Amino acid sequence: MSENELRNLKEQIACWKNGEEYQKIIDTVEAIPEEERDDDLASMLAQAYRDLNEENSELELYETDELDAVETHISKCFGEFENVFHEIVSPDIHVDICVIPPNDDRNYYTLVTMGMGAHRMNVPEELAEYELERAELLVALPSDWKLDQDSMEDETWYWPIRMLKSIARLPGQNDTWLGWGHTVASDEGTTYAENTKLCAAMLIYQQVGEEEADICELPGGEKVNFYQLLPLYDEEVAFKCENDGEALLKRMKGISFVVDINRRSAMEKVSTGEYSFHVTLKLNARFQPRDRHVLEDVLEEVLGEQALGEVDGGGTMQMPSGEISYCDIEINLKDGNQETLETLVQIVNHFGVPKGSQLQAEGLTMSIGEQEGMAVYMNGTELGDEVYQNCDINYAIEQMETLMKGIGRMYSYWEGPEDTALYFYGTAYEKMLEAVKGFLEEYPLCRKCVVKQIA
Numbered sequence: 001m002s003e004n005e006l007r008n009l010k011e012q013i014a015c016w017k018n019g020e021e022y023q024k025i026i027d028t029v030e031a032i033p034e035e036e037r038d039d040d041l042a043s044m045l046a047q048a049y050r051d052l053n054e055e056n057s058e059l060e061l062y063e064t065d066e067l068d069a070v071e072t073h074i075s076k077c078f079g080e081f082e083n084v085f086h087e088i089v090s091p092d093i094h095v096d097i098c099v100i101p102p103n104d105d106r107n108y109y110t111l112v113t114m115g116m117g118a119h120r121m122n123v124p125e126e127l128a129e130y131e132l133e134r135a136e137l138l139v140a141l142p143s144d145w146k147l148d149q150d151s152m153e154d155e156t157w158y159w160p161i162r163m164l165k166s167i168a169r170l171p172g173q174n175d176t177w178l179g180w181g182h183t184v185a186s187d188e189g190t191t192y193a194e195n196t197k198l199c200a201a202m203l204i205y206q207q208v209g210e211e212e213a214d215i216c217e218l219p220g221g222e223k224v225n226f227y228q229l230l231p232l233y234d235e236e237v238a239f240k241c242e243n244d245g246e247a248l249l250k251r252m253k254g255i256s257f258v259v260d261i262n263r264r265s266a267m268e269k270v271s272t273g274e275y276s277f278h279v280t281l282k283l284n285a286r287f288q289p290r291d292r293h294v295l296e297d298v299l300e301e302v303l304g305e306q307a308l309g310e311v312d313g314g315g316t317m318q319m320p321s322g323e324i325s326y327c328d329i330e331i332n333l334k335d336g337n338q339e340t341l342e343t344l345v346q347i348v349n350h351f352g353v354p355k356g357s358q359l360q361a362e363g364l365t366m367s368i369g370e371q372e373g374m375a376v377y378m379n380g381t382e383l384g385d386e387v388y389q390n391c392d393i394n395y396a397i398e399q400m401e402t403l404m405k406g407i408g409r410m411y412s413y414w415e416g417p418e419d420t421a422l423y424f425y426g427t428a429y430e431k432m433l434e435a436v437k438g439f440l441e442e443y444p445l446c447r448k449c450v451v452k453q454i455a
Contacts, residue, residue, distance in 0.1 A: 022052040077213035116168035121177035181245030196261035275332035284356035309333035354455035373455030379448040391445035
């Protein structure tokens with residue numbers, strides 16, 4: 001196309017825009033090969049799509065200056081893009097997909113939504129201070145992923161686009177919200193495509209840009225959060241639901257954030273050649289997953305410092321009531337020699353493990369643990385509104401820990417439908433109980449509580 005023809009076309013597009021003939025603009029520009037379109041034509045095409053959608057439906061759309069800010073943020077933080085998958089029909093929000101190609105620094109495609117953040121999600125009031133109402137999504141695809149028009153007709157190549165669009169629409173369709181750690185299954189509840197077993201995605205903080213890429217501030221001061229979608233296998237979703245997002249990401253250490261339709265599952269037991277002897281710490285401890293993680297992190301650090309092994313994940317078992325029964329920590333050791341096992345037992349006992357715990361391996365069971373446990377079940381239904389309004393459970397915990405200083409402390413808790421269990425571990429059950437007995441009898445919130453020895 002000559003410069004004169006291009007100039008005439010732009011003048012014609014301006015006339016069509018004034019006449020609100022947006023479909024003519026779209027049809028004409030789409031007929032021109034992408035490599036022959038300059039920046040002005042690309043911008044005119046994008047604006048025509050927005051104008052057409054705004055004319056034909058009550059869409060939630062960014063204001064023009066907001067959209068400019070988001071587009072600038074994507075270009076600056078994730079990379080320049082020329083190719084955009086424009087949405088022809090938009091029932092609620094208009095979700096375009098910006099395609100940032102691989103470059104010398106990033107050997108993968110980055111696909112970013114542009115339009116999800118026009119909708120303000122229904123975030124719980126207690127999280128209002130974190131400004132999570134607006135969001136955009138991204139996914140990283142390998143450099144050989146096919147994104148041409150013909151390949152987009154094949155679901156084996158198109159599914160990441162479908163995943164981005166469907167998840168972007170979910171908060172508006174269901175009057176809910178999405179944020180870090182949330183998982184969403186595929187539309188059909190099956191795998192994303194016939195050639196992969198990936199079937200769901202978890203929202204994590206973006207991994208492809210710098211820290212400032214996490215948030216785009218709009219001209220009015222509102223913030224748009226950028227989350228990366230990490231496709232998961234069914235068993236990984238189950239593990240995450242049983243534990244939490246942090247536990248799954250720790251388990252996925254070494255697995256790339258770039259989509260790999262054939263990657264290994266994080267649930268597979270994989271050990272380095274250096275650490276090949278697998279053991280399980282079965283802890284007679286009622287630890288919430290996040291409390292178990294604390295012990296995992298400490299063990300990981302000490303085992304690494306002494307070149308003894310590495311933590312390979314963990315799990316938490318529940319009773320039918322939902323209360324925690326026990327938890328496991330999986331460890332790969334350098335060998336199964338008695339000296340190595342005894343060193344591990346010493347390390348574990350040093351950090352505090354309840355009696356009744358075990359070190360398990362093939363053909364081996366060793367009893368470990370020196371602490372005793374005390375559960376205090378705080379009555380949550382029978383004390384009267386005045387007690388619950390005027391008393392603070394955090395104050396009760398603080399006072400009990402002060403009274404049993406040097407004897408024990410609270411390690412975890414559980415919130416049930418009728419009571420809240422506080423789990424204390426220390427040198428001796430009887431000593432812990434004696435230290436707090438007076439307080440339990442006097443403090444109104446502790447009346448009708450039940451105390452049990454749990455280790």
